Amino acid sequence: MQIYLPIAEVSVNAFLLLGLGGLVGVLSGMFGVGGGFLMTPLLFFIGIPPAVAVATGANQIVASSISAVLAHFRRRSVDLRMGTVLLIGGLVGAGFGVMLFNYLKAMGQVDLLVTLFYVVFLGIIGGLMFFESLRAIRRTRRGGPVRPRKKHTWIQKLPLKMRFRTSGLYISVIPPVLVGMSVGVLAAIMGVGGGFIMVPAMIYLLGMPTKVVVGTSLFQIIFVAAFTTMLHAVSSQIVDVVLALLLMVGGVLGAQIGTQIGARMKAEQLRILLAILVLAVCFKLALDLLLQPGEVFSISAVVRP
């Protein structure tokens, strides 16, 4: 069934969009990522203009994140206090990020920089996470005692300590604020919610339990994505609500299924799957840079202020 999208100005198959939304929703519920990094290229692939894909993706992420976070709330795996601290840092960071983005744009070549940034960053995170979870899985197979992950001692000495009961942490608020800020900067530059950077950062830098991380990440993604949606809707009018609605119907159902799958899996299995996903995206982006494109020319509408 073909549907004409009023803002994107293309006609696409409605069932294709439902499926796409569902797929990204499952990932979102399982790993606590928004899925923008996957949704945008997929939408682009089926012929939606890139700018509309980014903006509408943000709108859909709001829906699937809410759907998934409610499921996590029922399971009490959302650390509201930690989420709020991260969010405050994140919004400040996003402000910096937008300024930095405009500065880079003035210098030109911003697309290339973003992609390079992405490849390096994803490669490191994905690689580290993959080998760490592989070791963890091997250990549990051998039946040895699961060694708790190392905690940085200097982090314990920082002032402004706060108790995060859901995560079982008693740490200074400075590391979470810094993590939130740096993810905010990255998110603004790369144009995504930053969930799949936030999740590893919470596990490895803050030492939060994997199960709590997913819900907490989703909680803060809701606000970041809602903020992005409003920004796009007001400044450039490129949010396609019909497209978003179709993606949402698939997305919210997928998110529920995703949280069910996630709840049945072991933490290290969840981590290794996320690592593989991150590495796959990294690999795909690297290929785009290294291989000769089929068409070296590209066209885009001139945006006149």
Added chain:
Amino acid sequence: MMRWLAAILLILTTLPLRAEEVVLGLSRNSISIDTTFDGSEILLFGAIKREEAIPADELGVVVAIAGPSQPLDVRRKERRFGIWVNVDAVEVDAAPSFYAVATSGPWEDVLSQVEDLRHKISIPRAIRSVGAPGSVRDAQRFTDAVIRIRERSGAYQMREGAVELMQQTLFQTSVNLPANLTEGDYVTRIFLTRNGQIVSQYETIIDVRKVGLERWLHVMSREQSVLYGLMSLVIAISAGWGASVLFRVLRQA
């Protein structure tokens, strides 16, 4: 002397210099884009009106439909330090979002180069580009790329011999409009040629407009963007919440 000139002018303006004229019919002169819009086909049919015997010169019919024009940025990638990056860009001043040309015979036979230049009928002529920066030497390749990319997506069509001509008097052709159609006035031109020279032309406009829900959403996103953004968020929030409630009910049942 002046009287002679005036007399010639008078003759030129009053006498039908064009001995042949196009009379055109369209299967539809407006297209409504609604939610279920999935491309459209327009049938053009016409007759050639003449008040004298059919001339011996070869007759040709050229039909051109052009969508609204917009400026484009064309970028070219090149390998630098092992990776593919955008190295230069050319701005094309105006390229139609849609362009279809159909002729009654081989291009070289139905239209001379001079006439094409004057009326900008062939696809390369329909694209206007003047502002190539000095650093770009082969600006033509950028315009060629626009044509190549858009021909592949079906937005630009060059169909030689697609106009059916009967008895040198009746002609018909059909043009497929793709599903990703932009709103606007689609200028439709019909040229009648003899030996490659245009003897008559006819111009009309096909009106392509969004209607109903499409129109309402489009206007709202432009004129009440804050409200539109809030509406998108409310939809997202209720969808997320609704799915959560639905699943809880399903699991308890």
